[in-house]
Amino acid sequence: MRSGDVLLKMEEVSKTFPGVKALSDVNFTLRQGEVHALMGENGAGKSTLIKVLTGVHPMDQGKVYLNGRPIVARSPLEAQHLGISTVYQEINLCTNLSVAENLYIGRLPRRRGAIDWKKMHADSEQLLRRLNLNLDVKKSLSDYSVAIQQMVAIARAVDMSSGVLILDEPTSSLDAQEVQQLFAVMRKLRDEGMGIVFVTHFLDQVYEITDRITILRNGSLVGEYETSKLSKSSLVTHMIGREWKEEDEHRKTESSYTPEVVMAAKSLTRAGSIKPVSLSVRKGEVVGLAGLLGSGRSEFANLIFGIDQADSGVMTLGAEQFQSMNPKKAIRQGIGFCPEDRKIAGIVGELTIRENIVLALQAKKGIFNYIPLKKQQEIAQRFIDLLRIKTPSMEQRIDNLSGGNQQKVILARWLATEPKLLILDEPTRGIDVGSKGEIRRLILDLAKSGLSILIISSELQEMIECADRIVVLRDRMQVGEISGGDMNEASIMKMIAEGGGTSEQYPQTGS
Amino acid sequence: MSNTRRRAANIMHTKIIWPLTALAAILLFNLFFVPGFFHMEIKDGHLFGSLIDILNRAAPIMVIAIGMTLVIAKEGIDISVGSVLAIAGAVAISLIGVVPLWMAIGAALIVGALCGLWNGVLIAYLGIQPMVGTLILMTVGRGIAQLITEGKVLTTDSKSYGFIGKGFFLGLPFSIFIAAFVFLLVLYLKKRTALGLFLEATGTNKVSSEYAGVEPRKIYLFVYIVCGLCAAIAGLLVSSNISSADANNAGLWIELDAILAVVIGGTSMRGGRFFLAGTVIGALFIQSLTTTIYSMGVPPERIMVVKAIVVIIVSLMQSDRFRQMFQQKSKKAVIG
Structure with missing residues (x-):
C-alpha cells in the first residue's frame, strides 16, 4: 500500500545562525509510505533542517506543508501535536522513571482525575509488543541498555505520530541484531503508510532500508534520488563533493614503529569491569x-x-x-x-x-x-x-x-x-x-x-x-x-x- | 587591542548592559523623585551624601557577592555567608583588647576560611548537595556566633577597628577600598591565573574537565574557602561599622542579596561563565534600591514587596526569552 502521495513538503527553507548560513533554499519532500534518508556530511545542514521542521529553531524563510496545508511549528510540542514525531540521536527520556511513565509522560491516562496506572501499564506493554519488545514496563528505564532505551524512545514517537516520523541517527548505539529489529519496525510502519525520515551515517543501512535519498552539502540541496538508482560511490561523491572510490579504503601498509616501549600494562584488573589485561x-x-x-x-x-x-x-x-x-x-x-x-x-x-x-x-x-x-x-x-x-x-x-x-x-x-x-x-x-x-x-x-x-x-x-x-x-x-x-x-x-x-x-x- | 580581546569585551558588554541599565534607571528615578539624592558635600575633608552612603553600605554585599559569584560559577551556592559574617564579627570583636588588633582581624579571617573549608569538604569530598551542605553552617553558624558573644551584643570602642567600616581614606569611605581590593584580587585570579578557565570549565561540564586533567574537587574546595573568606571580610566591615557584634542580626538575609547581585550581574545559576564586574554592579543596584525605598518613605512593612517587584522586573528584562516575547508582541502590534 504505497500511495506515494506527498505527505510533507518543505519549500526553499533558509536558516542563518550567527556567522553561518546553515540552510539556503532547501527543498524536501516526504511521501506516504516511504523511508527517506537525509544524507550529508556533518555541518551539511541535516540537523538544522530537522530542527527547523520540528520547531526547535524558527526558520528565516520558507514554507512547510503537511498534507497540503501550510503549517508552522513554533515549538517541538506544536510539531508533536501536528503529528511530527522525532527521535533524536541523544535519548531524550528520563532514565529515573519507569518505562511506562516514559512512554506516556505528558499524556498520562487518567481516570477520575487520578493516573490510571493499570491502563498505562497495559497500553505500554501493547505498544512495545508492536515493536517486538518484551519489557517489564514498571522497571525504571535506567535498568535497560542504551539500545533498549532508544527503542523505547522510538515506541513513544511512533505512538504519538500521525504520519511523519523522524529518526535522527537512531542506530548509532544499536548492535546489528537490534538494527534489524528496528528496521523490521520501520518496514511495518512504512507499509502502514507512514513517512519516515531517516538520518544516519551508515551507508549500508541507507541501502538496506530507504526508498529515497535527499542529499545536502554545505547547507544547500544537492538533490533527491531514488535509492535503487544511486550507486554508493556517487552518493558519497555527492555528499563530500569530490570523487571517492571504494579502493581508497585499505589496510595500513607501512609501519613506522620502533622497538622502544612507551606504555606497558601488566595484568591490569578491575573487579566487575575487566579481567587481567597485559x-x-x-x-x-x-x-x-x-x-x-x-x-x-x-x-x-x-x-x-x-x-x-x-x-x-x-x-x-x-x-x-x-x-x-x-x-x-x-x-x-x-x-x-x-x-x-x-x-x-x-x-x-x-x-x-x-x-x-x-x-x-x-x-x-x-x-x-x-x-x-x-x-x-x-x-x-x-x-x-x-x-x-x-x-x-x-x-x-x-x-x-x-x-x-x-x-x-x-x-x-x-x-x-x-x-x-x-x-x-x-x-x-x-x-x-x-x-x-x-x-x-x-x-x-x-x-x-x-x-x-x-x-x-x-x-x-x-x-x-x-x-x-x-x-x-x-x-x-x-x-x-x-x-x-x-x-x-x-x-x-x-x-x-x-x-x-x-x-x-x-x-x-x-x- | 587584539581582535579577540575586543570581541571578549563585546560579549562582556552585552552581558553587563542589563545590570547597568537597571542601575541607571534607579539613579534616574532618584534624580526626579528624591530631592537632594545627588547632593554631596564635603565635611572635614570627607564626602557625604546618599551616593557615598550607598557605596559604603554596598561594600559588604559586594564582597560577599564576589565570593558567591565563584561558588555559583561552579554550579554551587553558599547560603551560610550571613552566619559566617556573624561568626567573623563576633570573633574579631571578642578578641579586641585581648590580643593585638591585627591578630583579632587575622583570627576572624582564618575562622572565615575554616568555615569555607568546612563547606568545601562537605560538598566537594563528601558529595553533599551545596544547598544542604551550606544550610548546616547557616543554621549552626548563628549558634556558634552566640556562643562566642555569650548571648550578648558585644561592643568595642577601638577607634582603629572602627576605621575599617566607617573611616575615610582620600575623602571616600575606607570600606570601598576594601571592596575594590577584593574585586581586583579576584579579577586577577580570574584573568592572570587559570582559575577562571578551570572554574568555568568545571561549572559547565565537570566530567569533561576531569577528563582534561582539571581537578574539580580542588577547585570547589578553593572557591568555598574564598567565599568564606569574603564573608569574614564582610563581617569585619559590618561589625566595625556599628562597633559591635550582634550574633542574631548581623548580616541577616545577606546571602539572598548576594545571590541576587550575582544573578542580576549576569552569572547563571547553572554555572559556567561568570562576570565579576556584573556582580559589583548588581550589588550596587540592590543597595541603591534599598536606599531609595527608604528615602521614598515607603512604610517598612511594604519595603520587601516593593523590592520584590523591582527585582522581578530586572530579572525579566535579563531573560532572553522574555525579551523575545516582548519584541514579538511589539512587532505584531506594528503589523496589526
Whole structure:
C-alpha cells in the first residue's frame, strides 16, 4: 500500500545562525509510505533542517506543508501535536522513571482525575509488543541498555505520530541484531503508510532500508534520488563533493614503529569491569582494541588513563612504574585520551574553541602557570590550521560546531599537550564520511611522527586501516591478538566469536 | 587591542548592559523623585551624601557577592555567608583588647576560611548537595556566633577597628577600598591565573574537565574557602561599622542579596561563565534600591514587596526569552 502521495513538503527553507548560513533554499519532500534518508556530511545542514521542521529553531524563510496545508511549528510540542514525531540521536527520556511513565509522560491516562496506572501499564506493554519488545514496563528505564532505551524512545514517537516520523541517527548505539529489529519496525510502519525520515551515517543501512535519498552539502540541496538508482560511490561523491572510490579504503601498509616501549600494562584488573589485561605499545605504533560493546575495551582505556582505578596490576610508562593513576597524573606522563562520549566527557560546551583546546595543556602546567592569552591564540590557531577545523573564529563556542569539528578540537586539545601516547575511543563515531577519512589520515600521520596510539572503534575496517596490531577482547577478557596481513574483518570477527558465550553480535561495521 | 580581546569585551558588554541599565534607571528615578539624592558635600575633608552612603553600605554585599559569584560559577551556592559574617564579627570583636588588633582581624579571617573549608569538604569530598551542605553552617553558624558573644551584643570602642567600616581614606569611605581590593584580587585570579578557565570549565561540564586533567574537587574546595573568606571580610566591615557584634542580626538575609547581585550581574545559576564586574554592579543596584525605598518613605512593612517587584522586573528584562516575547508582541502590534 504505497500511495506515494506527498505527505510533507518543505519549500526553499533558509536558516542563518550567527556567522553561518546553515540552510539556503532547501527543498524536501516526504511521501506516504516511504523511508527517506537525509544524507550529508556533518555541518551539511541535516540537523538544522530537522530542527527547523520540528520547531526547535524558527526558520528565516520558507514554507512547510503537511498534507497540503501550510503549517508552522513554533515549538517541538506544536510539531508533536501536528503529528511530527522525532527521535533524536541523544535519548531524550528520563532514565529515573519507569518505562511506562516514559512512554506516556505528558499524556498520562487518567481516570477520575487520578493516573490510571493499570491502563498505562497495559497500553505500554501493547505498544512495545508492536515493536517486538518484551519489557517489564514498571522497571525504571535506567535498568535497560542504551539500545533498549532508544527503542523505547522510538515506541513513544511512533505512538504519538500521525504520519511523519523522524529518526535522527537512531542506530548509532544499536548492535546489528537490534538494527534489524528496528528496521523490521520501520518496514511495518512504512507499509502502514507512514513517512519516515531517516538520518544516519551508515551507508549500508541507507541501502538496506530507504526508498529515497535527499542529499545536502554545505547547507544547500544537492538533490533527491531514488535509492535503487544511486550507486554508493556517487552518493558519497555527492555528499563530500569530490570523487571517492571504494579502493581508497585499505589496510595500513607501512609501519613506522620502533622497538622502544612507551606504555606497558601488566595484568591490569578491575573487579566487575575487566579481567587481567597485559598490553604494550611501542613508539609510533598504532594498537587497536577490538571487541563487542561491553567487552571491556573502553573499561581498559579508562584504567590506563586513571578514570577508574585498577584493583591490581602494574603500568609502566617510560622508566616509571605505576599502580594507581589519575587523569592529571596520566597527562603529566604524556597520555592523552579522547573519550567515547564526546558530548558528556569531551567538549566543554559553553567555552570557546580556544579555551577547549588549551584546557588540558593548562591543566598539565598547573593553575598558576597561566598560558598568556596571546600564546593561547597561537596554539589554537596552529591546530585550527593543522586539523582544518572549520569555524569562523576561535572564539566561537564549541557547541556551535558540527560533531566532526568538535572531535578535531578535542584531538587538538590532546595534541597541544605533546603526548607520547594517545588513546582514541571511537574517534569517528557520529562523524561524516569526509571527516572520518581526515581523522584516520591524521592518526596515520601522527604515528609516523612517533606518537603511539591506542585506538578503539566499532568499525573494524577503521582499525584495520589504522592499526599495526589488534588486540581482541571478549567478555572482559583478553582473548588474542592479530597483526599485519592477518588483519581482516573475518579474522577479527572469528576471534571475537570463538568459544561463544556471548549472544551479542558485532555492531555495524559501517562506511 | 587584539581582535579577540575586543570581541571578549563585546560579549562582556552585552552581558553587563542589563545590570547597568537597571542601575541607571534607579539613579534616574532618584534624580526626579528624591530631592537632594545627588547632593554631596564635603565635611572635614570627607564626602557625604546618599551616593557615598550607598557605596559604603554596598561594600559588604559586594564582597560577599564576589565570593558567591565563584561558588555559583561552579554550579554551587553558599547560603551560610550571613552566619559566617556573624561568626567573623563576633570573633574579631571578642578578641579586641585581648590580643593585638591585627591578630583579632587575622583570627576572624582564618575562622572565615575554616568555615569555607568546612563547606568545601562537605560538598566537594563528601558529595553533599551545596544547598544542604551550606544550610548546616547557616543554621549552626548563628549558634556558634552566640556562643562566642555569650548571648550578648558585644561592643568595642577601638577607634582603629572602627576605621575599617566607617573611616575615610582620600575623602571616600575606607570600606570601598576594601571592596575594590577584593574585586581586583579576584579579577586577577580570574584573568592572570587559570582559575577562571578551570572554574568555568568545571561549572559547565565537570566530567569533561576531569577528563582534561582539571581537578574539580580542588577547585570547589578553593572557591568555598574564598567565599568564606569574603564573608569574614564582610563581617569585619559590618561589625566595625556599628562597633559591635550582634550574633542574631548581623548580616541577616545577606546571602539572598548576594545571590541576587550575582544573578542580576549576569552569572547563571547553572554555572559556567561568570562576570565579576556584573556582580559589583548588581550589588550596587540592590543597595541603591534599598536606599531609595527608604528615602521614598515607603512604610517598612511594604519595603520587601516593593523590592520584590523591582527585582522581578530586572530579572525579566535579563531573560532572553522574555525579551523575545516582548519584541514579538511589539512587532505584531506594528503589523496589526
